[in-house]
Amino acid sequence: MEKEIASFILYLHNVKKTSENTEMSYKRDLAKVKNFMEEQGVVDVQKITVTNLNSYVLYLEKNNFKAATVSRNIASIKAFYHFMHKEGIVKEDISEALKAPKIEKKLPEIMSTEEVVRLLEQPRGSSSKEIRDKAMLELLYATGIRVTELISLKVHDVNLQMGFIMCRDSNKERVIPFGAEARSALLRYLENARNTMIHGSDSDILFTNCSGQPMSRQGFWKLIKHYAKKAGITADITPHTLRHSFAAHLVENGADLRSVQEMLGHSDISTTQVYANMNHNRIREVYAKAHPRG
Incomplete structure (x- = not known):
């Protein structure tokens, strides 16, 4: 599996032009998968089954890893398998059967x-x-x-x-x-x-x-x-708190989401939408405290 992981990281670097931090994150996640599979006696990537992958996810959950960490690991596995399937290393993408746990979305911490x-x-x-x-x-x-x-x-x-x-x-x-x-x-x-x-x-x-x-x-x-x-x-x-504060304060003072999205470099505006939601929550709180019939 080590050779396949190395090829995947090289693909991310040369084709996807990912950052060094992103590559290191994938490398760490997949190294853990490799170690787990070897402990189960599976050393050939083509012999890994859906059951093996589900066992790994179960192992993460039983060891009290946060839902966000489990989801990130599943995303790494899916990206890895998508690459291997595309390259013909595996016949089918068995990672499609994996389901990420529901993550309770937390509003980012910001400073006043x-x-x-x-x-x-x-x-x-x-x-x-x-x-x-x-x-x-x-x-x-x-x-x-x-x-x-x-x-x-x-x-x-x-x-x-x-x-x-x-x-x-x-x-x-x-x-x-x-x-x-x-x-x-x-x-x-x-x-x-x-x-x-x-x-x-x-x-x-x-x-x-x-x-x-x-x-x-x-x-x-x-x-x-x-x-x-x-x-x-x-x-x-x-x-990152300053980054969140920058975005939240801009939206609070009337900046449109598209402009904030562009400045932050978000590929999807739904990521930026969280700052508008924060502003709506703050307005509701102000209303509830200030309105005589709130």
Whole structure:
């Protein structure tokens, strides 16, 4: 099964142009399937049966994996089998018989505008690191991009004069505007801090760590946790919380869903619809509290 998994990952990379994180996620999920099948004495992928696959799903459920995790694993198996069937490695796609568990859709956690302001005001020093941190936080909230997209930005992806960034997601590109606060923070960073951060190298990465190397996701995750704590925010804040907050605040203030969808890079507008639902819920709450006959 190892050879087939390697071929599948290569297909994702070369044909589907998936991100490294997506490929790693598939690889992890399928490695677990491989290990489970080997423990059952099944080493040939062509000898795996529907019963074997259902046993694996049952194993996940019995070991108290969350419904979302089980669903993701099933999606990985289905994608893998679709590839193998298409390539003629297996005669039939037995994964079609698998059914994902129902997932209770949770509304994303968002910050209030006051919390966002408190967070963004935390890097207020004049050191190169704090100037960089301020620019990163401002740009993240101003554009709603993913943390991977943020740390992958190149200097030439930023147009300060026109106020937009060019964001690349696998083989797609999208232009996202940003406002005056983010522009000011970026300008200060580029003029006063970036050369110090890159130590005079010819790096084209927009944001680097203190050693002049590209910043990691974990590095930025720690950064945002640090400033959330300084801001007195007790909720569990992650980089994605700012992305959700960006979208929710735009919709709350009248932005149309299609525009928000385009800025977020969602392929399906139903993914963006959740922010409109959040806004409807908030309006209902306000009505119930304020209306004399609510």
